Amino acid sequence: MEIRQAVIEDAPAACDVLRRSIVELCVADHHNDPAILDRWLANKQPEIIASWIAKPGNTVLVAVGDAAILGVGSVTDAGEITLNYVSPDARFRGVSRAVIDGLEQQAMKQGNTRCHLLSTETARGFYHRAGYTEDGSPVGKFGSTGSYPMSKLLGRTS
Numbered sequence: 001m002e003i004r005q006a007v008i009e010d011a012p013a014a015c016d017v018l019r020r021s022i023v024e025l026c027v028a029d030h031h032n033d034p035a036i037l038d039r040w041l042a043n044k045q046p047e048i049i050a051s052w053i054a055k056p057g058n059t060v061l062v063a064v065g066d067a068a069i070l071g072v073g074s075v076t077d078a079g080e081i082t083l084n085y086v087s088p089d090a091r092f093r094g095v096s097r098a099v100i101d102g103l104e105q106q107a108m109k110q111g112n113t114r115c116h117l118l119s120t121e122t123a124r125g126f127y128h129r130a131g132y133t134e135d136g137s138p139v140g141k142f143g144s145t146g147s148y149p150m151s152k153l154l155g156r157t158s
């Protein structure tokens with residue numbers, strides 16, 4: 001598996017991974033509620049993903065294996081992790097960990113000492129395992145049960 005910077009041509013396949021990951025894996029967050037899913041998926045469109053790939057101050061990484069995109073993540077130059085999604089076909093194979101490692105390295109390159117993110121209910125245990133700690137009370141996002149502010153001091157092994 002390779003972790004590399006996304007290019008514009010990756011947008012349709014990356015979009016498919018994001019949408020499937022949300023619909024199939026994040027049931028604990030959206031409870032198959034169509035209203036929540038509609039809001040969550042509204043900006044998961046190929047042309048919008050392409051704009052995130054091209055956006056200055058933002059880095060989108062993809063995990064690629066067997067010529068397919070298996071995971072997608074993004075981080076801002078300020079160290080905020082804004083995406084981290086794995087294909088349902090590649091769950092629990094180390095994809096998200098590899099993507100997160102890449103995003104943290106990018107954040108460190110930009111001079112950050114800490115990464116911040118809003119975790120889903122689904123990914124909360126994964127982030128704890130990766131060394132993140134809770135940073136306050138859950139906040140509402142897309143109308144789901146809650147998103148959990150978390151952060152990690154960079155440069156420490158987890």
Ligand SMILES: CC(C)(COP(=O)(O)OP(=O)(O)OC[C@H]1O[C@@H](n2cnc3c(N)ncnc32)[C@H](O)[C@@H]1OP(=O)(O)O)[C@@H](O)C(=O)NCCC(=O)NCCS
Nearest residue numbers: 025084086091092093094095096097119120122123125126
């Ligand atoms: C939970 C999820 C993020 C984990 O990603 P993954 O690629 O399947 O996980 P990995 O294989 O990289 O797991 C890395 C480590 O975390 C552990 N882990 C994974 N999911 C876990 C969970 N829910 N609870 C506790 N530990 C978990 C793994 O056992 C592994 O442990 P190890 O270091 O001992 O080997 C993913 O399966 C998922 O459901 N994603 C849905 C999208 C989502 O919610 N994204 C987050 C947006 S903020």
